[in-house]
Amino acid sequence: MARGANSGTAATCAIGVMAKAPQSGRSKTRLCPPLTPDQAATLSAAFLRDTTGNIREAARSAPIAAYAAFAPPGAETMIAPHLAPGTELLLADGSRPVPGGVEGFGRCLLQALEAMLDRGHPAACVLSSDVPTLPTRLLVEAARILLAPGERGVLGACDDGGYYILGLKRAHARLFADIAWSTDTVAAATRARARDIALDLVALEPWYDVDDAAALARLATETAGSAAPATRAVLARLARGSEAVSA
Numbered sequence: 001m002a003r004g005a006n007s008g009t010a011a012t013c014a015i016g017v018m019a020k021a022p023q024s025g026r027s028k029t030r031l032c033p034p035l036t037p038d039q040a041a042t043l044s045a046a047f048l049r050d051t052t053g054n055i056r057e058a059a060r061s062a063p064i065a066a067y068a069a070f071a072p073p074g075a076e077t078m079i080a081p082h083l084a085p086g087t088e089l090l091l092a093d094g095s096r097p098v099p100g101g102v103e104g105f106g107r108c109l110l111q112a113l114e115a116m117l118d119r120g121h122p123a124a125c126v127l128s129s130d131v132p133t134l135p136t137r138l139l140v141e142a143a144r145i146l147l148a149p150g151e152r153g154v155l156g157a158c159d160d161g162g163y164y165i166l167g168l169k170r171a172h173a174r175l176f177a178d179i180a181w182s183t184d185t186v187a188a189a190t191r192a193r194a195r196d197i198a199l200d201l202v203a204l205e206p207w208y209d210v211d212d213a214a215a216l217a218r219l220a221t222e223t224a225g226s227a228a229p230a231t232r233a234v235l236a237r238l239a240r241g242s243e244a245v246s247a
Helices: 037-058 076-082 105-118 136-147 186-196 213-221 229-241
Strands: 013-019 064-070 088-091 123-127 153-158 163-168 201-207
Touching (some): 013 037, 013 163, 037 064, 037 136, 064 136, 076 088, 105 123, 105 163, 123 136, 136 153, 136 163, 136 201, 153 186, 163 186
Parallel strands (some): 013 064, 064 088
């Protein structure tokens, strides 16, 4: 079932990639080295294109609406050119009031989920921008699980202890409280918070995110997952120019 721009939210699962403007010296800095700041920014833009393209592809098989959750205000002009057609932008800068204990990146995630649910979607997911090769079927699976009757969430863990996707039918603030973001305990702590509120959190297949040199080397050699054409094109250009990607 092909879908264009988001229209009709009543039966759709919203999936919003957490988008950051691709800027030299500010994007994917943990990939420097082996990349230069300019190369990291170029790769960041490719990740955005492929991740939002993957959501669009998943929408052919499940009722999905695509979003890019951005920060800070004004950054949308730098992000929009790198998004797949039909992707809507929404602000998720952590500026909305939140319950105590929700800090840092958790404020942005919670704001993104609330914004998508407020638009009338019965379910919503936040998705990492660091998973350009994520199998499309996992996005389809997440949407189908969430749109089935009954209260539940979905979580797809990353190899490094974080998660690449979290999907909910209600914006449970407890899932974002007292989390040590950017550590290897994020997924485990989120599961513990779900148990605290008796929320069934369905586990999706783990995947890897590309946020350090080791993961970048894996990306350069591994062909599993979605095609990620923009990312592959950048990697090919970098490989022709230097040995940085395989270092």
